[in-house]
Amino acid sequence: MKICSRRTRWQLLSTMILCIMSLTHGISLGWFSPTLPTLISDNSPIGHPIDISEVKWYFSIVNLGVNLTCIIEISRIGAAFGIGCLICNMVICVPVSYIGIKKCMYFVPLPNILNWILIYFASKSLYFYVCRVLLGFSGGTLVVCFPVFIAEVSDNSVRGTLGSFFMMTLCSGITVGFVLVYCLSYHVLPCVVVFLPILYLCLIIPLPEPPQDLLKRGYEEKAEKSFCFYKNLSKDPAQQAENKAEFDILRNKVLASGITEKITSADFFNKVSGKAFGLIAVLLLSNQMSGSFAIFNYSSTIFEQLGSRMEPNLCGIFLGVVQIFGLISAVLLVDRVGRRLLLIPSLAGMGLAELGVGLLKSFASQDFLHNNGWIALTLMGIVSFTASAGIVALTFVIIVELLPFKIRAPGISISMCGLSLSVFIALITYPVLINDYGVHVTMFVSASFCLLGLIVLGIFLPETRGKSITQ
Incomplete structure (x- = not known):
């Protein structure tokens, strides 16, 4: 290796x-x-x-x-x-x-x-x-x-x-x-x-x-x-x-x-920097509003609404362990298959699993959910694994590689402010979605942001594997 x-x-x-x-x-x-x-x-x-x-x-x-x-x-x-x-x-x-x-x-x-x-x-x-x-x-x-x-x-x-x-x-x-x-x-x-x-x-x-x-x-x-x-x-x-x-x-x-040379506003307001910041904005929005963080934060409530008989703390540990395996997969594959081939399937898999959870909650009876808790557990495990193997593991890697070398330090500072803002939005919207509209609506919204990232990043995100950090 x-x-x-x-x-x-x-x-x-x-x-x-x-x-x-x-x-x-x-x-x-x-x-x-x-x-x-x-x-x-x-x-x-x-x-x-x-x-x-x-x-x-x-x-x-x-x-x-x-x-x-x-x-x-x-x-x-x-x-x-x-x-x-x-x-x-x-x-x-x-x-x-x-x-x-x-x-x-x-x-x-x-x-x-x-x-x-x-x-x-x-x-x-x-x-x-x-x-x-x-x-x-x-x-x-x-x-x-x-x-x-x-x-x-x-x-x-x-x-x-x-x-x-x-x-x-x-x-x-x-x-x-x-x-x-x-x-x-x-x-x-x-x-x-x-x-x-x-x-x-x-x-x-x-x-x-x-x-x-x-x-x-x-x-x-x-x-x-x-x-x-x-x-x-x-x-x-x-x-x-x-x-x-x-x-x-x-x-x-x-x-x-x-x-x-001294950094000027022209270094930020040009075609290359503009495209980089635009892609980073979509990446950060997809990272948080797809539920990669907020869903795990409220996992006990989600599993409760899905009729799971597993203890809430065990649900959290289960998702945490699955997340670690997803992150290990990213470590092993990111420099072999590239960023795009991990990120795009990650968003697709995560979105489909969230769509599955939403449909399950919408059409399955409470008795069915209670007697077949493994289905929801499996789907949430897929969400955890695919999110960790792609959007979670690669966000920081991609941000560093997208930004022009001259403005990398201030660019990352701006990007992290954007991450803070996206987490802020996720943490104030997900409790409202879960408690007022239910898990199914929450999952449909999350899946829609996965679709947004899948389309925009799938079309415009360049492959940066193997490129020099100064490019």
Whole structure:
């Protein structure tokens, strides 16, 4: 396998170091749901039950979104999570341009460490809101910096695979966080998990900055050393001329892209950038409104309406495990079959499965649903697998590869703001759809967005497998 070759050894190792932090972030997001029943009970580990009216605001601002009702009800701390994440999304490109992407990555674990410390010492609901704010800052920086770093240090032949590792570990972390709650007590869990961001911080220190990032800031000698490190090029004097020639090819491409010049509005408002941002907008809308995130967030309610006799937490674990297998499939296939051949069938399979769930709920009797729960479980499993093998795993990879090299950092910041907005829309519309109109309408709406992505991306999305990151 190319990913295990001598040349890509340090690329793989560097990605695995970053994945420690993405796994930790996933655990930080996933631990709360199964912990909630304990926190609101008389045996709450913080000494008293949390008010359920306060908890629902915390729970509704999962991941990159912020619940509209929180703002309406003036839940300032709940809204601060989304605001903090959006601020990081928008401004992180500034320090990335001036101090480099790696230095910005030092910031990622610090809010996460504080998050676990506060969880350990929590004595009231306010602590959990502050934790969510901290995770907003950490996650907002992580989703901008990590995909760019991985793309810039990777060979063209393994860039998709290594980029997919990021989402695989992030989503796996959510499932791991769910499971760890049942294995470790409330106060032991933070003591164990807090070592992961500390480990990441220690391991990332020796890694060089990406060569493209160094060239952008005028450090050609350091850039050449970084290039040789990540390509694991031989230090044999006889190979130096060949190594130099390979680096010069990269240097010339980077400098020809205009990356050392000042970014102007013309760099954003042109045909190439306009097409890239248009495709990214459809990609992000398809990612969230197809239900790839919101459906899993409300899986227990969906399974209940479908007459499932399985425990809600077991349903969540089942979908989480299926999701991991889908992500593993993406890692194994993305650089073999290409982005399009994973993404397009993913949207088609997801849409058909959601259509099947909608038709099942519309025409099957309650007795039939109750006695044949495996049908709904299978269809939801297909939704989970196909979403994870395509739209979930590849979104960040495709965004990085679509954006012109010169505006990649600010472009990703803008894209992540778009992701925050699409999550926001999904989280405020799906509860209304499920509770007021039913699961069948929810699934039909989700399938329609899969169809939208299938048509637009199927026609206009270029294949970026094997292309240089500077193209």
